[in-house]
Amino acid sequence: MAESMQGLKRTHRCGELSAVNVGETVTIMGWVQKNRNKGGLVFTDVRDRSGIIQVVCEEGTTEPALIEKAASLRSEYVVAIVGKVARRSGAVNDKIATGEIEVIPSELRILSEAMTPPFPIEENSKTKEEIRLKYRYLDLRRPDLQRNLKMKSQVMTLTRQYFAEEGFLEVETPMLGKTTPEGARDYLVPSRVHPGSFYGLPQSPQLYKQLLMCSGVDRYIQIARCFRDEDLRADRQPEFTQIDMELSFVDVDDVIDVNERYLKKLFREVLDVEVQLPIQRMTWQEAMDRFGSDKPDLRFGMELTDVSEVVKDCGFGVFTAALENGGSVRGINAKGQGGMPRKKIDKLTAFVKDYGAKGLAYVAIQEDGTVKSSFAKFMTEEQMQALIAAMNGEAGDLLLFAADKNKVVWDSLGALRIELAKQLELLDKNEYRFVWITEFPLLEWSEEQNRFVAMHHPFTMPMEEDLQYIESDPGRVRAKAYDIVLNGNEIGGGSVRIFQDDIQEKMFHALGFTDEQAYSQFGFLLDAFKYGVPPHAGLAYGLDRLVMLMAKQDSIRDVIAFPKIKDASCLMTEAPTPADTKQLEELGLEVVTEEK
CATH class of the missing domain: 3.30.1360.30 (GAD-like domain)
Incomplete structure (x- = not known):
């Protein structure tokens, strides 16, 4: 029977207690990790996000009713315990931070009982991922996943602090925007008020952040949610988070400088790792010739x-x-x-x-x-x-x-x-090798579309000395684009943007756009550029991938609280699900079953 916590107030998290607290009366609350009844002596490990503490009930020092209650505890029961911190009477446990101490309870309340979980809540679980994702709320209780979420939170906090100190404004951009046929597939959101019309969820805030430069924001930052309806891989998710930035009156070196100092601060404060500056730079051509990849692993x-x-x-x-x-x-x-x-x-x-x-x-x-x-x-x-x-x-x-x-x-x-x-086990996860890849090709040939497509996006500035080839030999033109690569993973990428009409026009023509097509897709941006646009450049990091590498994980699913699986579905909530007929009618939509 669940009891109330009325009259109790938690004084410490479990893992925060140490030998310094010996003799103090404390109140802790958490989940039962395990319970060992030795007959008249009950050991209970209580866990919260900070760690584990041992609670000991023993004949002679604890009331019989309390020992009996402690003996009834099961794994994952939620408990509140008032007791005195003491040095361990038995052997010290070096494996946990609170291994020198234990709590001798004077009061124990069972706040919530629990069924036996479908898998043990333990580090480095061997349980199949499908089962763990179905019960993700249990999976997230595991200390290793808790540490990952804590690290991600720390990275986000430090990111906001650093860029604020560097004069960036955090500005939110819309989730409901215009669909863009270029690039990956959009997630579409039907409009009830405008029947037959759709919003596109943002693949990135690219156009908005360039408009913010036209608006005089000068330095913009956002921890932005992005969406791509594409086939998934281990390091891809349909929704993900970018650390997105744009700067006015800058060139390549300015963007690289502010980001190198950011990475140095981040790795020092989160991992106590020193990133040596300046970070090595390598042209795209050199990376391909030496490593066969534009995201080379230099370890x-x-x-x-x-x-x-x-x-x-x-x-x-x-x-x-x-x-x-x-x-x-x-x-x-x-x-x-x-x-x-x-x-x-x-x-x-x-x-x-x-x-x-x-x-x-x-x-x-x-x-x-x-x-x-x-x-x-x-x-x-x-x-x-x-x-x-x-x-x-x-x-x-x-x-x-x-x-x-x-x-x-x-x-x-x-x-x-x-x-x-x-x-050959040559990849050391404790080593962090950064490299900037620069001078990407501006365009790449698509066999599928039988035309050149932008390697980054249509607003990437060509290198000045290659502008002369944009019409005669587009494949030869290099871009003022740069990726930051860590241990063979692209963690961020960006470019200097085109801000002159004539260059943008040539770029659209190289991509096979007519003036009408360019205007129909990007008219609002092109119009904004007619009213005075500063030279600008930007970069975006994949936050999940960056944290995955910092946390030495193999999949970004391990640093996302509620990830999707390969087919973009959620095993826990069973999303996506069919919509209610009434909802579809309101939106003017009909689901057509495809004949097999």
């Missing part, structure tokens, strides 16, 4: 080597055909892996096929210096030795090659590099 080597020149005259058709088609031949050196079994190499070959590669050529250098290779018969001894030398191959090394169009070679070897690093 280990195994860089790509372009061997196109070395193999251009060899007899191996796979290599020469790729070069004749304008592609390249590149390789990575897996140091000390020359003895890798053929079966494992075949698995790596299957792995790169997911990234468009047709296969993987290899050279395994044995410890005695002999060479095993999938293509040795097509090469002369001199050509093979020249190839090994170009790759810095030594006894015991495994050399892996891809030959195709550059994009395929980069994608496949870039992914292979990370896969090998995982297998």
Whole structure:
């Protein structure tokens, strides 16, 4: 039977008590982690978000009725306990912060009884994620998830403090906005007042923050909710949070400076980790050539080597055909892996096929210096030795090659590099390697749409020296865009924005927009620009991904209180669900069942 807490007031959280409190009478409240009845001696571990404290009822020091009540406690009962803090009579528990002390109760109230939970509430739970997400309110009681939520809260608080001190104003932008066909798919919200019309939930506050620059806000910051109706992966969610900013009268270096100092403060205060400034910068081209990725992980080597020149005259058709088609031949050196079994190499070959590669050529250098290779018969001894030398191959090394169009070679070897690093346990979660990637291509060709699309968005400023190519050779134009990458994850990205009419017009034309299409989508922004627009630039971080890396988690679901699963549904609330017929009628909507 549940009791009232009337007349009681919590004095301390469980994990806040220490030897300093010995002799004090305290009131704690929380959940029963476990209860051990030794017959006349009852040990109860009480837990709240701060930690665990042991409560001890013993014959001779505790009233019999209280011992009996303590013995009746079950896991996850909610209790209030008044008692005296004492040094532990038994062994000290070094595993918990309150391990030196215990509470000897004088009063115990059961505030709420609990059914047996469907899984144990414990750190690093081995319970299937589907079950834990169905009972997320129980899952969130786990100390590791509590720590993640606490860290995220701390990051958000520090972010607001830092940017306020740097002269930024926090401004909220609308959730109900205009739909934008460019980029990812919008979530649509039907309007009851305007039948047949829809709002789009924001994929980012991009247009609004640029309008705020036109409004003279000067420096804007927002911890903004964003929505994208796209196919999900482990690090994607249909709704997520951005640390979103925009600054007026700045260029690339100004945005990078304010953000480097932000990251330094954040990592020092939250993790006690020193970020060395300035953070390394690398152009997009260099990142692709060296790592096969525009979000390179710098915690280990195994860089790509372009061997196109070395193999251009060899007899191996796979290599020469790729070069004749304008592609390249590149390789990575897996140091000390020359003895890798053929079966494992075949698995790596299957792995790169997911990234468009047709296969993987290899050279395994044995410890005695002999060479095993999938293509040795097509090469002369001199050509093979020249190839090994170009790759810095030594006894015991495994050399892996891809030959195709550059994009395929980069994608496949870039992914292979990370896969090998995982297998060889080269990724240290305690190491934080930042890098700025700069000078992205402004546009990329979309086979699907048969036109150039913006690599970031249509308002990204081209580099001044490349403006001359925007009409004649759009693929050559580099952008004043920059991403901040941490341990192979893009945690933030941004760019200097176009603020001159003539450049924006050329950009729209390069994207295949007619003036009418551009105006119909972005007219309000283009109109605003006619009334005096300052040069401006911005950046947005994925807050969830940043906290995931800081908390050393593998999935952003572990730093989001109520995440969705892969099909964008919520196992706990069962959202999305069909709408009531009356609601649909009010909105002028009808759900049409698709014939199978």
